[in-house]
Amino acid sequence: MITLTVNGSPQQLDARISLAQLLENMQLSGKRVAVERNGEIVPRSQYAQVKLQDGDQLEIVVAVGGG
């Protein structure tokens, strides 16, 4: 069991999965998002390679209406 913080909320996973899998679980595959992991931007091309670790802090963002 590992615990991540995703957008400020704790998330528990049974096993270490890739960032791509997490995004799929969140129904965000193929959506235009950007991800910061522990303060560093994760390029989209690396989502499949990045294995999430216990304690990871993730920010997953989208573009929304704003001024």
Place this chain on the structure above:
Amino acid sequence: MHTLTIAGKTYSSRLLVGTGKYKDFDETKQAVDASGAQIVTVAIRRTNLGQDASQPSLLDALPPSKYTYLPNTAGCYTAEDAIRTLRLARELLDGHTLVKLEVLGDPKTLFPNVVETLRAAEVLVKDGFQVMVYTSDDPIIAKQLEEIGCVAVMPLASLIGSGMGILNPWNLQIIMEHAQVPIIVDAGVGTASDATIAMELGCDAVLMNTAIAQAQNPVLMASAMKKAVQAGREAYLAGRMPKKIYTASPSSPTGGVIGT
């Protein structure tokens, strides 16, 4: 003469619009199109956990291929948060570097924190961003932001979302007299005449959101703003007549009046 150049790119519209506070994306798109704006600001926000991912996104309604996106840092109160937000935006928009920096100082007034804004601008410019920066109407800070390398300086006309119009035209004029980069009035415009006044002062462009989105008829107001910005620009270029207090000057010939 009529085009606006920001960071080497030319735009025919001098009206920049925000995409917030609309009823839905359909209304957003209609208003943006009626405004004629080519540059649209967007915010960067966390995906909501559990939200319906099948819902259309802003990027579907306003494709980035058709509009120049200006991701903002609205809601950021520190240089660090603003920098992180714009690095995420750059990744989100495939390496796009034209951004709107705003670092706020107070949630009630949304007044900019110029100290944090200057700090963030320095880091972002060094990191390769083309920074359009929201700031107060302080001419010294405006000049410092330009010297740091910001590609446009965007002083407020009045508080964000207040619709109070141009409260200090004199400061704006001082800022413009000393500027080598475009000066864009950002925030405070309430109605079409405010946008015209900003352009008559000699501002290079106007950026607004609430004045259009919160009008009773946003699409019609967007059209009004388009014309107001054009009218103000043309009046500025035409050069207004001087004001002559207590000195009337008839427009019709003074001689040849019957009965004299």
